[in-house]
Structure formats: structure tokens, C-alpha cells
Amino acid sequence: MTLRLHDTATRETRDFVPLVEGRAGIYVCGLTVQSEPHVGHVRSAVNFDVLRRWLSATGHEVDFIRNVTDIDDKILTKSAEQGVHWYALAAAMKRELDKALSAINVLPPTYEPGATGHVPEIVELTEQLIAAGHAYAAEDGSGDVYFDVRSWPAYGELTRQKVDDMEPAGDADPRGKRDPRDFALWKGQKVGTEPDTAAWPSPWGRGRPGWHIECSAMAGKYLGPAFDIHGGGVDLRFPHHENEQAQSRAAGRPFASYWLHNAWITTAGEKMSKSLGNSLLVPEVLKRVRGQELRYYMVAAHYRSHVEFSFDALDDAAKAFQRIEDFLDRAAPVVGDWFASMPDAFVAAMDDDLGTPAAVAVIHDSVREGNRLLAAGPSDALSQKFGEVIAMLDVLGLNPADDAWAAAGGAGDKLTEVVDALVTGLLAERTAAREAKDWARADAIRDQIKNAGLDVEDTPAGPRWSIEAGTV
Template sequence: MSLRLFDTAARELRDFVPLEPGRVGIYICGLTTQAPPHLGHVRFAVAFDVLRRWLTVGHGYDVTLVRNVTDIDDKILAKSAEGGEPWFALSYRNELETRDALDSLGILPPTYEPRATGHVPEMVELMETLVEKSHAYAAPDGSGDVYFDVQSWPAYGELTHQRLDDMAPAEDADPRGKRDPRDFALWKGSKPTEPPTASWPTPFGRGRPGWHLECSAMACRYLGETFDIHGGGVDLRFPHHENEQAQSRAAGWGFARYWLHNAWVTMGGEKMSKSLGNSLRVREVTREHRPLAVRYYLTAAHYRSTIEYHEGSLEEAEAAVERIEGFLRRALPDAGPLLATGEETLPEEFRESMDDDLGVSGALAVIHDTVRAGNTALDEDDDEVAAELARTVVAMTHVLGVNPLDPVWHGGSGEQDDTLAALDALVAAQIEARAAARAARDYP
């Protein structure tokens, strides 16, 4: 069975065939750094981390993953003005906390993590190309705004399957300079109320990038004019991804061949967000719950399914992790931190589930079935079979990023190391006591 992924543009499952044999290029929209990340923010990173791992481990692809940082936009400037902190300091502080949050959840670092502010020349070049091709225009009022002309691109709306006549006006800039209210901003002219550091010179006047322009420019810079997969949260399909695709293809690029979108984390049926006051900041959550359990919680649902957070959600994830971890420590008592070697054979049922649009629920079912079989083998004193099953569990959980023996969950220093040492001593004592009881046939 070949890998099949649900392509948002096609609205169906498609066999995945990379542009270049053996290599895959992925671009995912990262976080805007106006605030610290909460669980809803980081779900995209977990979802695409699983995809990346499966492409690498399950299919042997060499994956290049680009995850951008939007380090300047309207919200960042507004937060900066509210708090009196320079916008670039605010942005960088939140970028560092975001990176720490993703690291704490075992998410592999991207191949490249470009910032918008570091790629203004590429954006200006793309903008000039669109103007030359009559797909963009500078506002006639001399404001420095530059807009994409949606009427000039008949395919506009093809990603989200909308008709232009049914679309609402784009609310990303002053409509007075637009030919059509649905035209979107490529570039925003500088304003007297904004700091001088938040603008760059262009042939059209000083200003800063529009949200959509940056991603097209950076994707092309690191992956080429045509690449394999573009991903992000479902809320980015329109207008962000629609606009990315339109401006990129209008410039003559092939752009993304597959579009993948993950669903939200909700509370009380509403999207988790700062504005609703229902956010769970990653830094705070991981102080109360093991990061491994948080990662498991965000991984366990299919990436296109909404996760409804409720009291007890993370406790349920913790219990599932403990079942896996308990078996591994019983079956491999001397292993310590352990990674998959890459030589393990993954069960066919696991491979089939993962190849079916990353069916993690089916994959986790195989993991827990294997854990049960391994515990049965231990109870029957078949330690060799149990150890082999344990190594298979390590390999499968590695694919999902939830291997309890991965060193990523056992790093740190000082108090954390002391705690882990004490825990290891307690586990070792329990294992020794169990072995003695078994030898004495003291099964109760």
C-alpha cells in the first residue's frame, strides 16, 4: 500500500508521489510571535512532525522541512504599542518561548526556520514580478500599499473552491486604495503611528510585508518554485493559503503540489484562542503534566479531527503513556534511554494505518495490542519474546514521537536529574522484588 494523503485542494485522498524521487520538501506556516504559545497553537507542529517522521522512517525519504516565523505583523505592532516594548524584542521573546515549547514536546527541529524580517529582498522581488505581470498594483494615493489584483487571476479561489463573487472584502488594509475590495495586501505602507524600525524601502515606498507575501517568498527561497507539501492549520486555508497560492502561481511558479491542513484544539466547542480566554499555555501545562503525556494527547487524534479539551484529558493520556512505559521498563530493564535503530520491522497493520492518511488511532491500537502481548509474554516468563516486542514498540512509538525511552524525555539537570535517578531506583527495586517473587513462585 502506498502512502495516501488528503489533499485539501483536490478534496480527496491522493497517492503521494514526490516531485523528486527519494526527497520531499515541506513548508508549514509557523507561529506569529505576538504571544506565548498555547496547546491550540502547537498542534500543527505535532501533526506535521508525525508526517515528517513517517516520511523518513516509513518510506526512507530525505525530508527538508521549512517552518517560518512571522516576526512582524499588525498584532505584533499593536501588542508592542500596548506594552511599551520594542516590537522586535516582543517578537523575539515569544519566538524563544515557542521554540522551547516545541522542543519540550519532542518536535524535531526544522531544516530551516526563516524569519519574515530576514527575507524582505525576496518579497520585494516577488512583488515587482507580480506588478510587471499586471497581477499587482501600487495604491494610487502614494501610501506605499501594494495589492494583488484578484480579478487578474481567474483561478483565484481554486484552493478553497470558492467563487470570487461570493467572497467578502479583504480586511487587511485600507480599502480606499483598492481596485476591488477583495484585493489583498502584498505590502503595507509605513504609517506615522508605527515605529521607523518596522519598515523597509521598496520601489513603491517604505513599508512592511503583508502576511501572505512572506510565505510565498520564503517557500521559494528554500524549496524552489515548485515543492511537495504545504501545511498548516485549517483556519489558514482562507484567506492565507488561498492568497499564497494565487500570488505564487500568478508569478509563474508551480508552488505546492499537495495541501494538508490540521484541525483545531477546542474547549467547549470553540477554537482555543487568547481572545476567548480559554488558552492553555504550553509552559504552564508542562509544569503540571509530563511533556510526553502532552505530546501523546496532541498526537492521538487524527490530524484532521478536532481535539476537544476537557478536564481529565491529559490524565487519560498520562495513563496510556504509563501502560507503554511500564511494559518497556519490565521487558528492557537494563536498556536506559533507548532509540529505535531503524532495523526493526514495523507490523504491517501499523504501516497500513500510517499510510492511510496518517491514521494514528489505528497505529496506536497496534502499539497497545503489542504491549498487551508483551506483558503476557513476561507473565509466562518468555523474556526473549517480550524483549523483541518491546523493541517493536520502541520503533512504533518513535514514529509518533511518543517513545517513553527516548532521551528527549530524560534530559535536564539538577533537580530533574535527581528526580529521575530516584525514580529509576524505585523502578529497579520493584523489578528486583518482582523477579524474586517469581523465582519463589509467590505469584500473589
């Protein structure tokens, strides 16, 4: 069985054949750190984290590069509005992003390069493009350098568009462009309006990188002229990815073999950046559900499907995940030896363009079977189901035993011990009442615990408490 991926460049789902057997080089466009991350932003990170984990799980050594755009127009505009240094804003937002991603167990990339640290590589690539006749310094003295779209016949190949059919950029400043579709590789500093700290020396005067060039330069530096997979959100296909590919290929670099694009999480049918919604910032959402549950919500939908975000659906996802967790909690004390193994159906689902919805369905199948077996006490079959569930959750980054969750939980563990001590005392009283068939007393104790926000279940191994669903 081999992994098949949907390549948006060819619009085909085809076998993944890495350039070097057993290795995979992945470049993912990360965020522009200009504001706090919302759930839409982190979906992309989760989707590509799953890809990375699956490649690792199937024996690939993965080089995973995810950039962070730490200088651009928006960062400059917003920082000016807020009266802070642009680099202070970028650094603060980067910390917020890191916090949000670790809360949902997104593994850190192999390396996370930023545009500001790669100006020499960007200048070098720009010079190559000028030498090759595909870029030119603006003749208006602005210090800008543009990619010459008309000089590259393949321009538009990624998104199947013809230059002549494209809507001319109405609001774009033509400045020194030969064609309105030409895009900036280098932006000359606007002295007086842009801070000196946001300008670097170059053969064309002081300035800063254009948006697209950084990814071409950094992908080339860390993954080489040709690499396996390039990922990002659908909105990046054009212009960002189209331009990245044009630049790179015009400079003689074959670039990515496969292009993967994740779909949106929308609210009210619209992309999140268009709706206001502070409530959708990751820290806000994590007040309602845990990181595991938010991640499950994202993984339960296919990466290429639009997800219409709703708190009701999020709550449903949290319950579904708790069902899986509950099985592990109840089975753990009785399973004995077990080993991790993935059912064929799960492997087949993941190999089919990362079919996480079907993969999650397989987890639920194993959980149901495991629950059935659990009623009969320990057995090899139960241990096997337990190992299956753990293995599958691991691949999806959802293993409840993963240290990542404990780190995100903070001081919760100590509190749990305290609650456990208190509740255990009450439950002992209730057990005594039940043995005396004093049902009124037993139920009163259970109600008291329930009113505090905890559920009580009677199991063959005795009473068990848990935090009521939805109140975590």
C-alpha cells in the first residue's frame, strides 16, 4: 500500500514518490505574525502536522520546514497603529502562535525560518532572476525589483490561469511595473514612512523582501532546488504559490513535486479573516474545550473540506473524543501487556490522501469492539484493541497520554489529586449507604458530587468520578 496525495497542481490524487526513497522534504507556508491566531489559522498547522506524522509513521525521514513571515506590509501598518516596534509586534505574535500550536500538539518543525533572517539568500535569488532576464529593477527610482510575468511563459500553470484573463489589479500601485501583474521581489524603503529597522542593504538600495520571494529562497536553502511537498491554505494558491513556483523555476529550480492545499474553517459561510470574532481566537476556544478536543474536531474533517465552525459541532466533537478517552481510561487497568498496531482499514484510510474522517471512524470501531470485550474482563483481544486505539491516536497526534497535553494542562494535576481525595471520601460513604440499601442517602451523595460538576459511574471495579462533559 502506498500513500496517495491530492496534488492541486495537477488536480490528481496520485502515488507519493519521494525524490529520495525513505525521505520527505516538506515546506509549509506558516503565518504572517501580525495578529493573534484564530482556529482557522491553526487548522493548516494541524493538517500538515498529520501529514508529517503519517510520513514518519510509514518510515520516512521527514524534513519539515514551516516558515514564519516576520516582516510585511501588515506588520508595519499594525505596529505603527499600535505604536510599537514592528519587530516587537512580530515577536509577540510569534509567541502567541507557538503557544496555540503547542496547545493542540502540533510538533515543532524541523526548522522554522523567518524572512528577516534570509535577506542574503533573497538578494541572491533576485540577482539570479535579473541575470536570467526574468526580473528587473523598477525604472522609477523606487528601489523596487519586479518579477517579469511576461518573460515566463509558464506563468499561471499552477492555478491554470492565463495572464490575459486575470483581472487587472485595480488597487495595486503600478509604480515602476512593466505589466500590472508583475509582482515585487524586493521593495525599496519608503524613507520617512517606513522605519530604518525594516530596511536591509541590497544592490538596489535599502529595502525589504517582497512577500513571495522569501519562501522560494528558504525552501531552496533548506530543502534544495527540488523537494517533495509544498503545503499551505487554499487562498495561497494564487498569487503566493503561483509566484513562488514561477520565481523558483525561472531561476532554474524544479521546486515542489506535490502541492497540497487545505480548505477553510469558515464562520457564517465566510473565511474567518472577514468576520470579527475574538471568540474564535485559539485561547478563547480553549476555554471551552481542551486542546485534544479542538484537534479532534479538526482531524475529524478531511483537510480539503470546508468546515463550517460552530460551537455546537465543537462540543459534539469533544464528546466523541471523550468516548475514546473513556475507553482507554477504563481499559488501561485491565489490559496488561499490549503493543501498538494499526488496523489495515486505518492504514488504507490514511494512505488515501490522508483520509482522517475514515481513519477516525476506524478508531471508533475499535473502541466499540474494545468496550464489548471489556465487559468480559482481560483478554488478548482486548489488549489488541487497546494497542490499536493508542497507535491510531498517536498518528493523529491525539494520544491522551501524550506529554504535550500534560504540559498544556498546567497546574491541573495537583488539583486533580486534591479533588480525588475529597471525592473518594464521599464515594466511600455512598458505597456504605448502598450496601445498607439506603438508596436515598446514596443518591443524595451522588447528587452532591454532581452539583459540584462531577459525574459518578458505578463500574465493576467500584465507583469512578470524572469531570462532567463540557465543563472542562
